[in-house]
Amino acid sequence: MEDFDVFTNEINYTKQFCLNILNKYVNDAPPTPNGPNYQCGHKLLAEECLASGKEAECAFHLSESVSASLRTMAVYRDEQIKAANNKLLKITSFIKPVQDIIDGNPVSKHEEKLFPFLSRDTTDITKLFSHLDTADVAPFHKRYLRFSLENNVENLQKILRELPKEWSIVQLTAPYNPNENLKPQIEYKIEINSLYLTMYSNEYLDRTDFGPMTVNIPANFTKEGEKPLFTELYSLLEDNYKTIDNAQFLNNKRLVQNYWSRREDIDLRMKSVINVMDKDWLGGFGSLLTGKLIDSDLTEKIVRLVDNAISDWGFVKLNKKQKVLLYNLIGSCSTMTSHQIKSCIRRILTEHGNTHEIRQVLQVSDCPTCSKDFRFSNELCLKCLSKCFEAIHHFTLVDGIKAFSQVATQIKENDEWACLKKAKRHPVVLIVDEALDTFPWETLPIINHHPVSRMENIHFTYYLYKMHETRIQDGYFTARAEVGRYVINPEKNLDRMERRMNSFVRYWCDKWEGHVGTAPDPAKFLTYLTDADVFLYCGHGDGCHFANGGANGAGVEGATGARAIAILSGCGSVRLQATPARCPPAAAHHHLHVAGSPMVVGMLWEVTDLEVDKMVSTLVSLCVPSQAPLPWPQVGKQAWNQGVLDTEVESKGPVIDERDLLRAMCRARGSTSYVMIASSMVARGLPVRILDK
Missing domain, CATH: 3.40.50 (Rossmann fold)
Incomplete structure (x- = not known):
């Protein structure tokens, strides 16, 4: 403990102290941890890594934070199958840990003298079990399902390199919510105010040595007179259930007409949910959900177009993350509105720059809402972000938005780029947090014609891939x-x-x-x-x-x-x-x-x-x-x-x-x-x- 004040009976923990506790909790997790607790710990660590600019570590912790209990189920089932085929499995599973302890702690000559007093049959027992194979022969894709030290950043990156290059692998994760421990599920499940979108594999990300990468997107905000999106979706699904369930009791024309009227109303409400997800929630960041273009020449043209704009306007301070985000946005801008594009460009240029540089030039003396102690750039107001951008790049944010908006306009209006809107793409593997799984992501306008499949987590994606590897061709x-x-x-x-x-x-x-x-x-x-x-x-x-x-x-x-x-x-x-x-x-x-x-x-x-x-x-x-x-x-x-x-x-x-x-x-x-x-x-x-x- 630190700084214990005997007069106030309060304990003030430093940030590093809390991080040490969190790391110990996550890294010392038992072989079969409590799924929700394990996931919460990794979400907290992911947030700390993202605030520190540790993109790969953030992605790893987010990969561990979804569907952990499914991994436990798979491990348990695998143990059942092995035990059914090998009656001595339980015995050999105890021998190996004991043998590891003995091998790691050599016995001294003095201690060896004690063994005759402990057992007179050790030689016979050793001979009896000598033929048993205690080696861990489970393949890596099964070991990675388990909760062990093999679950780390390096092995995650190894898995991503091994999975089919055609896949775009994207994860949507809800942030940690402490109310999960305090409130009923029906209450805390609507309290999501943002989400993390992680790109593990992406056509522009794969071109760099940068990644995986994560962006934080505000969610569930409301306009005046509207329900929060989560509240509306769950209310809509409840009404849909009641309408369909009561259909069996329709026995006159008026009730039948009312039934069809309610069905039409529910349909309009779902259209509205999808529209809010697309326009007000994801906006231009929906471009990160798209698959890799099958025509690689189109990809090259998009990269050249953005790179030329960067060099022409003198964006010497853009980092790799900003460039990857711009490539994705421009590559999908033909299906977006002008407002979505400009809003996303503004956020890419201001919120995803170098936070160290922003802290150096940030002046908050005249701003009542901003502080130099911010963790993420999106905590700052637009006025302060604009001033920081101008100080770093030596021209206005308006000019920066204009530069890339012109590139987007060129793609949207030039006949040369007409093929981009209908260009075929490789599959998207969409990993969705359990808290976000109810949303109809596949019907978002930007990907509703793309091949999209959901998976529980990166562990099961790799598990199924290795199980069927011989039958997988071109992704x-x-x-x-x-x-x-x-x-x-x-x-x-x-x-x-x-x-x-x-x-x-x-x-x-x-x-x-x-x-x-x-x-x-x-x-x-x-x-x-x-x-x-x-x-x-x-x-x-x-x-x-x-x-x-x-x-x-x-x-x-x-x-x-x-x-x-x-x-x-x-x-x-x-x-x-x-x-x-x-x-x-x-x-x-x-x-x-x-x-x-x-x-x-x-x-x-x-x-x-x-x-x-x-x-x-x-x-x-x-x-x-x-x-x-x-x-x-x-x-x-x-x-x-x-x-x-x-x-x-x-x-x-x-x-x-x-x-x-x-x-x-x-x-x-x-x-x-x-x-x-x-x-x-x-x-x-x-x-x-x-x-x-």
């Missing part, structure tokens, strides 16, 4: 769809959905096998996950409860070596289910990923079966090869509710297939007119491309 898990399995309406209470999806499967995937109107037994459900290329579930929820009772009670995790791409069309099938107190949320895709499934497609919240049937059937028809006579969009569906398809229609020309599952999802979302339904569908796992026969 995609290469799958086939020759073996398909399905479970449709197993609870026998969605008759129209059963008729629709059964008729679709028989028409488009006539070689697939499955259950319709009945539930498979647990063993059969597990074989569907291990034997099939694609597994389709159409029913309530995620369907994984049908695996309970199989494989020694392990549920879907008993499907060791699962290879199926799982498409789960039920309500909230890939939603993180909130749990009491501070327990970590649970989800079906967690268990499927532990079992090895490379991809899970599902819904974030409650949906209606007809609109989901449209999306799922469109998705499957785009990415699964078929011998059907007509493309699915051209098939007559006037009597689809009765399970009748009209193929006696005139062909309207070819429909372009899309074997990239993530791109097919972008197109499939367009098959419903409801934004609430379209934005619910997300992919979790490795980017997938389905091969033609």
Whole structure:
């Protein structure tokens, strides 16, 4: 302790003292720590590293701060499997730590004399266990899931270099909130005022020796008369649930009209949420969510354009972080408004400069709100930041904004750059903090046509990648769809959905096998996950409860070596289910990923079966090869509710297939007119491309 005042009975801790406690807490974490506590500790350390300009260390701590409990689940399941195959595992697991202690602490000659008194059978015991292999042979991708000294900055960077170069890996993290320890979840989950956006891999970041890098973005601020964004989203989802749940009680025309009116109102509110996320929340920093351009020549042209502006205007003080941010902004400016671009340029030039230089030139004598003791530049007012910029660069902030706005205008208005807006991009792996997972990130205008897949953390991204490495080409898990399995309406209470999806499967995937109107037994459900290329579930929820009772009670995790791409069309099938107190949320895709499934497609919240049937059937028809006579969009569906398809229609020309599952999802979302339904569908796992026969 430091500076204990016996008269006031107070203890004043220095900043370094608090940091030492925090480092000890994080670094001395037990082998299976409490997930939420472990995550909070790393979030606090990440903030300290970011304030000190330690970008790589900040990124590492943020990587450790998401979905920690899922890692514990995977480690536990792996231990179960090893113990089932090796009855002596528990014995050998105790031998190695003891042997390490003995090897690290040599016994003196005097102490050796004590051994005969301790045991007369040590020789026989040594011989008995000499044949046991106590070496830790677990591969690195499994060891990195564990909580050990191997989780460090150097190994994180090693993993990032090993992952496919095509991927852009981005993480969205909510900051530490002390109220998690004091308030119910329903209260503290709406108290997020900013988020950290971390780029682990990015086409402009990869060109430099700088990175990973993190920016702090204000969030959840409100305009007068509006609800905070988190409050509005959760209120919207609650209203959506009640509306859909009460639909079964509609028994007259007035109630039916009221139902459709509420559905339209909910849809408009979701559009508003997405608009606020895009315009007022992320703004120009949404450019950091985009994937790498497939056309590398376009990337080179963007870099040259920005570099020329920097040299022409004399920006000799811009650091590497500012340059990377500008490259990303200019590379995506064709889909942004002028206000978004200018606001983002201002923040890049003022808030992400060298804080040491800002402190040197900062004059706060006339400013009642700013202090030289600031931690982050965005704590300063715009007036002080503008003065600091002018003192450092020797021209005004207005001129700085003008310089790069002209570059953006050139791209937006010049026909030479028209191709940039529709240019194809490589996949984005989006790691989303559990507190931010409910938001429909994939439907933001800047990435709603990009291939985007969510992952729990960098650990599981690497784990699944190494598990399926031999099948990954050009950044995609290469799958086939020759073996398909399905479970449709197993609870026998969605008759129209059963008729629709059964008729679709028989028409488009006539070689697939499955259950319709009945539930498979647990063993059969597990074989569907291990034997099939694609597994389709159409029913309530995620369907994984049908695996309970199989494989020694392990549920879907008993499907060791699962290879199926799982498409789960039920309500909230890939939603993180909130749990009491501070327990970590649970989800079906967690268990499927532990079992090895490379991809899970599902819904974030409650949906209606007809609109989901449209999306799922469109998705499957785009990415699964078929011998059907007509493309699915051209098939007559006037009597689809009765399970009748009209193929006696005139062909309207070819429909372009899309074997990239993530791109097919972008197109499939367009098959419903409801934004609430379209934005619910997300992919979790490795980017997938389905091969033609």
